[in-house]
Amino acid sequence: MDRHTEEKLFRVLMIASLLIVVGSLFAVIAVVVMNGVSALSISMITQTPKGGYYLGKEGGILNAIVGSLYLAAGSMLLALLVSLPAALALQREYIGKSKAAYYVRLSLDVLWGTPSIVYGAFGFTVMLYLGMRASLLGGIIVLALLQMPIMIRTMDEVIKLVSVELKEASYTLGATRLETTAGVVVRQALPGIVTAALLAFGRGIGDAASILLTTGYTDRIPSSLFDPAASLPLAVFFQLGTPFPEVQQRAYASALILLVIVLALSMLSRAMSKKFMRNIIR
Numbered sequence: 022m023d024r025h026t027e028e029k030l031f032r033v034l035m036i037a038s039l040l041i042v043v044g045s046l047f048a049v050i051a052v053v054v055m056n057g058v059s060a061l062s063i064s065m066i067t068q069t070p071k072g073g074y075y076l077g078k079e080g081g082i083l084n085a086i087v088g089s090l091y092l093a094a095g096s097m098l099l100a101l102l103v104s105l106p107a108a109l110a111l112q113r114e115y116i117g118k119s120k121a122a123y124y125v126r127l128s129l130d131v132l133w134g135t136p137s138i139v140y141g142a143f144g145f146t147v148m149l150y151l152g153m154r155a156s157l158l159g160g161i162i163v164l165a166l167l168q169m170p171i172m173i174r175t176m177d178e179v180i181k182l183v184s185v186e187l188k189e190a191s192y193t194l195g196a197t198r199l200e201t202t203a204g205v206v207v208r209q210a211l212p213g214i215v216t217a218a219l220l221a222f223g224r225g226i227g228d229a230a231s232i233l234l235t236t237g238y239t240d241r242i243p244s245s246l247f248d249p250a251a252s253l254p255l256a257v258f259f260q261l262g263t264p265f266p267e268v269q270q271r272a273y274a275s276a277l278i279l280l281v282i283v284l285a286l287s288m289l290s291r292a293m294s295k296k297f298m299r300n301i302i303r
Contacts, residue, residue: 057273088250093226096164104172132170138230145234158246160236168221179213219290229254
């Protein structure tokens, strides 16, 4: 095979791969939209389930929408409090040159690929040991554990891209290592940090396995951290499991709402990254 034929072959393979990925995305969106639009209504978004909702009667999934936002936002903030300092600690100014940093990164890569049901089983075991019941707090903690490897590794790679010359210029002006980290490194890496946080938020709001045993499910909106909470992925799961076609269509409507939230987060991530990039020195 000559060079030109090989180049054409790989070009065809790349285009085919791109079409498969994009086509799969549009296929998923099309299926969800076609099956969910007819069941979508204002009452479904603004009301909690009434008696007999899962038998096809009145009500909505406001409890699942609010519960998912509580879970994803709470876990993202908790994970961010741990992930940003951890990612900064992995840089060469701190422990980045040691073997410990290598093994920490390796452990995070393993945790990133660990199925979410494993996190759920771990959280459930710990909650049983502590005598805790399924609650919003339990779900937030487990989702934060799920999000930390994503956040730390993403932030780690973004922070490593910060120019060494900028750091050295900061040191030359008399700034301490902490002042350089907070004033230069974090500021330059801010678009990537925001993207990592929103990426973790999207993972948290779309996960079901990790919160199935730790958060529970309820038709009410939680009023405290110790109340059980519903979520959109579990609402889709439970509605699809009923034998009533009307309720199954509501499952697709719930999936459509979840899809809109995730797509909105993706657009917000790009918009915020673009805004913060104005302050970045390249």
